[in-house]
Amino acid sequence: MEAISVEELTKKFGRVYALRGATFHVERGSVTALLGPNGAGKTTTIKVLLGLLRPNSGRVRVLGMDPWREEVEVRRSIGVLHERPVYPGGFRVRDLLEYVARIRGLNADSVDRALRLTGLGNHGDARVSSLSRGYLQRLGIAAAIVGDPEVLLLDEPTANLDPAARMEILDLVSLLSRELDVTVLVSSHIIPELERICDHAILISEGRVVEQGNLRELAERYRSSVILEVKVDEPRGLASRLMSMDGVIGVEILEGGLFLKVKSDRIREVEEDLMSSGLSVTFRTSSLQDIYTNVVARDANISG
Amino acid sequence: MPTSADRIVLYIGRRLRWLTYSYLIVLFIASFTSPHLLMRVLVSSNVRTISPILAPPSSYTTAQHLLMFGFIFALMSVVSAISMTNDLRSSALFHLSQPMSRVDIAISWMILISWAPSILCVLSVVVPLMCYMPHLPGPFLKDLLLLFSQMLITSSIVLVISATRRTWLVLATSLLLVFFLPFLLELLASFPFTSLGYLSELASTALTVLYPMIASMTPSNLPLSLETGSQSALVLAAAIQALYLIYFKLRFEVG
Numbered sequence: 001m002e003a004i005s006v007e008e009l010t011k012k013f014g015r016v017y018a019l020r021g022a023t024f025h026v027e028r029g030s031v032t033a034l035l036g037p038n039g040a041g042k043t044t045t046i047k048v049l050l051g052l053l054r055p056n057s058g059r060v061r062v063l064g065m066d067p068w069r070e071e072v073e074v075r076r077s078i079g080v081l082h083e084r085p086v087y088p089g090g091f092r093v094r095d096l097l098e099y100v101a102r103i104r105g106l107n108a109d110s111v112d113r114a115l116r117l118t119g120l121g122n123h124g125d126a127r128v129s130s131l132s133r134g135y136l137q138r139l140g141i142a143a144a145i146v147g148d149p150e151v152l153l154l155d156e157p158t159a160n161l162d163p164a165a166r167m168e169i170l171d172l173v174s175l176l177s178r179e180l181d182v183t184v185l186v187s188s189h190i191i192p193e194l195e196r197i198c199d200h201a202i203l204i205s206e207g208r209v210v211e212q213g214n215l216r217e218l219a220e221r222y223r224s225s226v227i228l229e230v231k232v233d234e235p236r237g238l239a240s241r242l243m244s245m246d247g248v249i250g251v252e253i254l255e256g257g258l259f260l261k262v263k264s265d266r267i268r269e270v271e272e273d274l275m276s277s278g279l280s281v282t283f284r285t286s287s288l289q290d291i292y293t294n295v296v297a298r299d300a301n302i303s304g
Numbered sequence: 305m306p307t308s309a310d311r312i313v314l315y316i317g318r319r320l321r322w323l324t325y326s327y328l329i330v331l332f333i334a335s336f337t338s339p340h341l342l343m344r345v346l347v348s349s350n351v352r353t354i355s356p357i358l359a360p361p362s363s364y365t366t367a368q369h370l371l372m373f374g375f376i377f378a379l380m381s382v383v384s385a386i387s388m389t390n391d392l393r394s395s396a397l398f399h400l401s402q403p404m405s406r407v408d409i410a411i412s413w414m415i416l417i418s419w420a421p422s423i424l425c426v427l428s429v430v431v432p433l434m435c436y437m438p439h440l441p442g443p444f445l446k447d448l449l450l451l452f453s454q455m456l457i458t459s460s461i462v463l464v465i466s467a468t469r470r471t472w473l474v475l476a477t478s479l480l481l482v483f484f485l486p487f488l489l490e491l492l493a494s495f496p497f498t499s500l501g502y503l504s505e506l507a508s509t510a511l512t513v514l515y516p517m518i519a520s521m522t523p524s525n526l527p528l529s530l531e532t533g534s535q536s537a538l539v540l541a542a543a544i545q546a547l548y549l550i551y552f553k554l555r556f557e558v559g
Contacts, residue, residue, distance in 0.1 A: 013559070052400055052558040076305075076403040088318065088395040102314055103402045105305045 002061075003028045003151050003183040004049060009058035011044050018044040020207040021058070026185055026200070030214075031177045033194040034187040035292060036204035042187040043083055045204070046155045049185075050080055063150060076104065079144030079182075083156040085136065087128050093139060094124035097146055104147040111146060117179065118142040118172060134165035138172070145176060152176070154186040158193060170197055195288040203295050211295045219286030222294035223264040225249055226287075228271065231257045231280040238279075245270060259284065311404050315412045319387070323416065326380055331428060333376050366444060367521050370429065370451045374517060375482065377425035381459040382478045384416045388466040389474055397558050410552035414545060417466065418459040426452050450516040450530060453537040457514055458482070460544040467548060467556070486515045490522055513537050
């Protein structure tokens with residue numbers, strides 16, 4: 001079931017193409033990374049999905065609706081954090097969220113929940129203009145989740161943040177995707193950071209979608225290393241055995257288990273070996289940087 | 305779920321405090337004009353009642369006072385228009401990320417720039433006067449209609465220019481519409497029997513349609529009656545506002 005469906009989307013600004021026939025789909029309930037360098041068309045894509053920009057051609061559906069024609073209905077189901085959010089002046093944090101709640105026809109309970117989930121509970125009375133960048137991003141996410149949206153669009157949520165704040169925001173997005181059971185489309189030009197939180201990826205370059213799919217498929221297709229999580233009571237004993245296993249690149253010991261970094265061409269063998277020993281193995285993520293590099297290299301070969 | 309009207313009220317409500325302040329300032333300035341106007345209408349009306357032959361030529365002086373009122377309230381339109389250009393450049397992204405339509409935003413600004421100042425201007429004249437004179441004289445009501453139509457057409461032009469999001473263009477257009485164009489049109493209209501005859505007639509027509517209140521004060525012969533000019537102004541304002549709404553519905557984008 002698709003939450004977002006985009007087919008042959010083209011968007012021009014004057015004579016400049018921002019999107020050139022982009023086609024992609026986002027599954028319901030997934031956390032999908034929209035990856036690409038600056039200027040690839042990520043922000044334009046998000047604005048088209050929100051009905052802020054009118055496509056020149058192509059078909060766009062969000063939850064089965066056309067965002068340009070059915071803008072109010074689409075925005076009622078979507079929460080969004082923009083790359084450079086601008087908030088109206090003179091608001092306190094709580095007032096701003098209550099304003100958002102009133103536009104959505106909701107009461108103050110939804111505001112309390114958004115403040116709590118985003119860790120802004122103690123900042124309700126703070127003036128928006130007094131917040132740091134990290135807290136402004138939190139506020140943007142809080143505004144996005146007021147009213148339990150079905151889809152969250154996050155445009156570069158970690159842009160211009162220090163490393164600690166970036167980790168906090170990514171953890172928050174990960175928490176929200178689990179707590180709220182929403183479909184998340186999150187864009188970033190910092191490719192490796194999203195592999196912690198996403199299960200699908202769309203790779204975009206110069207306005208074209210160059211690859212898409214779930215991370216496991218992409219890892220196998222582009223020979224990217226993957227991270228497997230193994231549940232085990234005595235991780236230290238198992239770790240030393242796994243280190244010598246063919247295809248295992250690294251082992252990280254956790255409480256009650258361990259993370260294994262495995263070469264892409266040995267995933268199935270390692271998985272079968274572990275499962276035959278009665279261990280529970282879960283695919284966690286793959287190296288988005290490897291995938292991206294390989295996709296770009298493939299495209300360069302094709303065009304060369 | 306909130307209706308379109310609810311959303312517009314919410315959007316305008318955010319600006320209500322600011323609107324109230326600017327209205328109070330405008331009223332304060334207008335209060336210097338109001339007693340003169342009141343006196344003029346009262347005297348004119350009473351003298352007419354006693355002796356129509358002795359009645360002073362009230363329309364010119366009343367129009368002068370009304371024009372001053374219109375000018376003061378035009379400032380309110382211009383300030384709102386500048387606010388609109390800033391909003392469309394910045395926080396429109398925030399508002400249009402909520403369940404709010406482009407037309408909701410367009411209607412909100414139409415009310416703030418065009419309808420609210422025009423209606424408040426007329427009410428600010430009418431309400432105090434009616435405290436002393438419950439039945440306002442017919443010629444005065446006609447003058448009020450001229451003022452209202454003039455304010456509506458000029459503010460509609462400013463409204464459309466505001467959609468370009470360029471503050472300097474709004475300021476330049478406002479200066480042109482308020483200060484330069486009426487005098488230029490009056491000047492051109494005052495040469496009907498020269499080689500500029502055709503231009504003069506065109507200027508007179510434009511003056512009657514765009515500035516019916518000023519046209520009522522001009523000594524030139526007007527090709528259109530003031531009533532026709534005023535009605536044309538209202539029709540033109542409605543057409544401009546309809547086009548403005550269609551633009552927002554079909555074309556307006558937030559980049």
